[in-house]
Amino acid sequence: MRDMDRRNGVARRALLRTAVAAPAAGAATTALGDGPAHAAAPGGGGRFDPDSPRFTVAVLPDTQYLFDADSADPAPLRETFRYLVAERGRKNIAFVAHLGDITEHGTREETGLAADTFRTLHRKVPYSVLAGNHDIPGSTDDQRGGSPYLDAFGPRRLASVPTFGGASPDGYNTYHVLRAGGRRWLVLALDWRVSDRGVRWVQDVLDGHPRLPAILTTHDLAHADAGGTARLSSHGQRLWDAVIDRNDQIFLALGGHYWPPGRTVLTNRAGNDVHVHITNYQDRYYGGAAMLRLYSFDLVRDTVDVETFSPWLLARDPQERTPLEAETVELTGPADRFGMDIDFTARFRGFAPVVPPRPRPASAALLPDTAAYWRFDPAGTAAAGEDGAPVPDGSVVRDLSGHGNDLTARRLHASGPRALTWSADHHGGQPAHASLRFDGGKNPDRGAILTTGPHAPLNSRKFTSGYTIETFFKLPDPFEGDHAWMGLLSWEGRSGDAGKTTGWSPDEPTCSLNLSGERFVQFVVYPHRQDADPTSWSHAIPVGRWTHVAVVNDGRRTVMYVDGSKIARNPAQRSTGIATLGKPFVIGATQFAERFGQGFHGWIGDTRIVARALDPGDFLVPHSS
Known part of the structure; x- marks a missing residue:
């Protein structure tokens, strides 16, 4: 009530209820x-x-x-x-x-x-x-x-x-x-x-x-x-x-x-x-x-x-x-x-600062059926350098699953040292507290990639019982320039060579994770047992913050999750396996007609492939199902 004198001498009228008894x-x-x-x-x-x-x-x-x-x-x-x-x-x-x-x-x-x-x-x-x-x-x-x-x-x-x-x-x-x-x-x-x-x-x-x-x-x-x-x-x-x-x-x-x-x-x-x-x-x-x-x-x-x-x-x-x-x-x-x-x-930082989680050991990410796991800190590569330092061509990132799918770094086209650098930036829930900064782009094409060797088991793995592919990435803010259809990861080769006759082009690779001009994540795969290219599409990915993407296939169909949430545009088409051609697996770009154009522009963190469908609670960042 506004400041005003209380009325004095108020008669104590009988009301509908009496007071609740309570001790003083x-x-x-x-x-x-x-x-x-x-x-x-x-x-x-x-x-x-x-x-x-x-x-x-x-x-x-x-x-x-x-x-x-x-x-x-x-x-x-x-x-x-x-x-x-x-x-x-x-x-x-x-x-x-x-x-x-x-x-x-x-x-x-x-x-x-x-x-x-x-x-x-x-x-x-x-x-x-x-x-x-x-x-x-x-x-x-x-x-x-x-x-x-x-x-x-x-x-x-x-x-x-x-x-x-x-x-x-x-x-x-x-x-x-x-x-x-x-x-x-x-x-x-x-x-x-x-x-x-x-x-x-x-x-x-x-x-x-x-x-x-x-x-x-x-x-x-x-x-x-x-x-x-x-x-x-x-x-x-x-x-x-x-x-x-x-x-x-x-x-x-x-x-x-x-x-x-x-x-x-x-x-x-x-x-x-x-x-x-x-x-x-x-x-x-x-x-x-x-x-x-x-x-x-x-x-x-x-x-x-x-x-x-x-x-x-x-x-x-x-x-x-x-x-x-x-x-x-x-x-x-x-x-x-x-x-x-x-x-x-x-x-609340001044009185209740958030204590960031400590890095998790590689062993914590090695679930049964892990086909490959890469991270970009000293646990994943002895060559890991200081934040912002260039990654030399020929640097090796070990496959911590022990299956021999080690990655080797190289630059695309005439790209300079800044096309690939070490970074301490990372997703807050990522096991490793490190990433790689890719500076790819168009006109002229530039970028860098990491590829498996010619005899890596992953090159020919078909995953007919299902798979989970997950990675962390972040887009720069501001996200400037034309980076439409840049690739995050893929297998090399032409899907036409695996028998593809449907879909957009037989010159696409058999499997790739890409980003459209609208910043939609696209996962497109040429399955091992169908002449089709089932494709999942996310919503527009924000810039300036880390995103976790997981693609889960149970041997029948594929579902994409972004930050633990199932997206809407998952294909109902049957999708069994990946029609790999024995050619390298790649982080940082996607081929077309067996040629790399632009490379990825942003940060990529821990990446893991498991040869079965995972529940969201088993992702690298656990989420409730």
């Missing part, structure tokens, strides 16, 4: 250390997945007009809670944070009715609450002593919430530790007015959880102008100076109290963004109709999508909504529906 806060204690390590047990609406990279934090601002003496109506908030319980699994709701001013006057009757309403949510979805200036005497700070709010919503109630980590000795400030997105997060729920003693407690909590990204919630944090631009309030500035600015963990701070809603981004002393939001809809129809804001985190896309709506109004038949209900059911202005781009790895 005298027994509240502070629990530091690691705190809870798990998310709540699943409630209704399906199972919450704490390891999914997509999860939701729900935020409830001021509900005070729904708990206002004898005009109280808890129905909208009950519907919001029912929605959260029902949707927990589908939206992967990790937590619910109320921003204070639960009630209008803070009487025992209002607070009891609100506490009873919270039973719809209690033990089903973890939540936090905090006191707003209408829940307690607004002229006091967290050292005020007992209150109906503390009796109903104090630490003893919250102790049964599985994410609850502890409370300040006064009981008005609490913290929660939740697991979502495969990691732990800290939520601070702070009183309307945090005392100096409370500030010291907050710092102790942060110091006790130094690696956890934190969301700070309080009632009075910021106010906004009519355009939705937020500025810290005087109390918000105090919290900024005393807590937020100096603790890089806090990346998101949320408050209610004022309207209209708004947001801003501030820079802390570590030079990182802190998103500050004001969320309050009590001035809207039906006291805000228990308006709910969902913060949907996506750790893969590095974004948080925000939406605001009333589940109570959403549940009504659209044909029967009044004009005010239809106007309020969902808010889509720039302060209510928006996205936040957050590079979570970079933002």
Whole structure:
């Protein structure tokens, strides 16, 4: 609620419910250390997945007009809670944070009715609450002593919430530790007015959880102008100076109290963004109709999508909504529906840096039936040089499977030393922490290749029982020039010499992995037993980041996976084996009419061929099936 004098002498009218009995806060204690390590047990609406990279934090601002003496109506908030319980699994709701001013006057009757309403949510979805200036005497700070709010919503109630980590000795400030997105997060729920003693407690909590990204919630944090631009309030500035600015963990701070809603981004002393939001809809129809804001985190896309709506109004038949209900059911202005781009790895690096995995030994990649495995670090070649150094022609990369399919490097055409260089760049999940940088191109043709010797077993291997071919590659950013139809790997020779009469041209090789002008990965094969050329096509591959490609054939048909995901354009044609011609296997280019034109342009990492179909869980970067 906006700053205004509390109404004095409010008659304690009898409401629909009495207060939920709860012990006073005298027994509240502070629990530091690691705190809870798990998310709540699943409630209704399906199972919450704490390891999914997509999860939701729900935020409830001021509900005070729904708990206002004898005009109280808890129905909208009950519907919001029912929605959260029902949707927990589908939206992967990790937590619910109320921003204070639960009630209008803070009487025992209002607070009891609100506490009873919270039973719809209690033990089903973890939540936090905090006191707003209408829940307690607004002229006091967290050292005020007992209150109906503390009796109903104090630490003893919250102790049964599985994410609850502890409370300040006064009981008005609490913290929660939740697991979502495969990691732990800290939520601070702070009183309307945090005392100096409370500030010291907050710092102790942060110091006790130094690696956890934190969301700070309080009632009075910021106010906004009519355009939705937020500025810290005087109390918000105090919290900024005393807590937020100096603790890089806090990346998101949320408050209610004022309207209209708004947001801003501030820079802390570590030079990182802190998103500050004001969320309050009590001035809207039906006291805000228990308006709910969902913060949907996506750790893969590095974004948080925000939406605001009333589940109570959403549940009504659209044909029967009044004009005010239809106007309020969902808010889509720039302060209510928006996205936040957050590079979570970079933002959290200062306090929770990601420890890169160590290189894996070659033995870890040698599954049964491995036909060939190459890597470009010292484990794969004694000739591995410094990052950026040219790879000399004649350098040998060993086949670590032990089958004798060693590769020898050579440049194409009149290409210079920079056509092939050693590189320390690599895919984060790749076994070897090294790659080769190919600088191929057209007009004039240039590039470099690595080829097996004339008598390598791989040259004639037919793979009639199936195969898995996988490799890592990265395209430069910017991806400049014409590199259409450059090859990543192939077998030499003409498919026409193997009997091919169908498809685009008999001058194609019998098997190749290429990149089209639209950056689609193409796998085309002339099978050992069919006169056909089944071809798989990926989507457009991004530039500037590593990609893992696996081509899996089970002896009947071929399926391509990109970064562990099966692509759409896999041929239904039967495809058994590869019609190899006894000619070398190649990394770095594809022939046409037995001539190499351009070479590959970008990086290529570990490459492996297994003589059977692999499950995605067995790829060089394991993925769930």
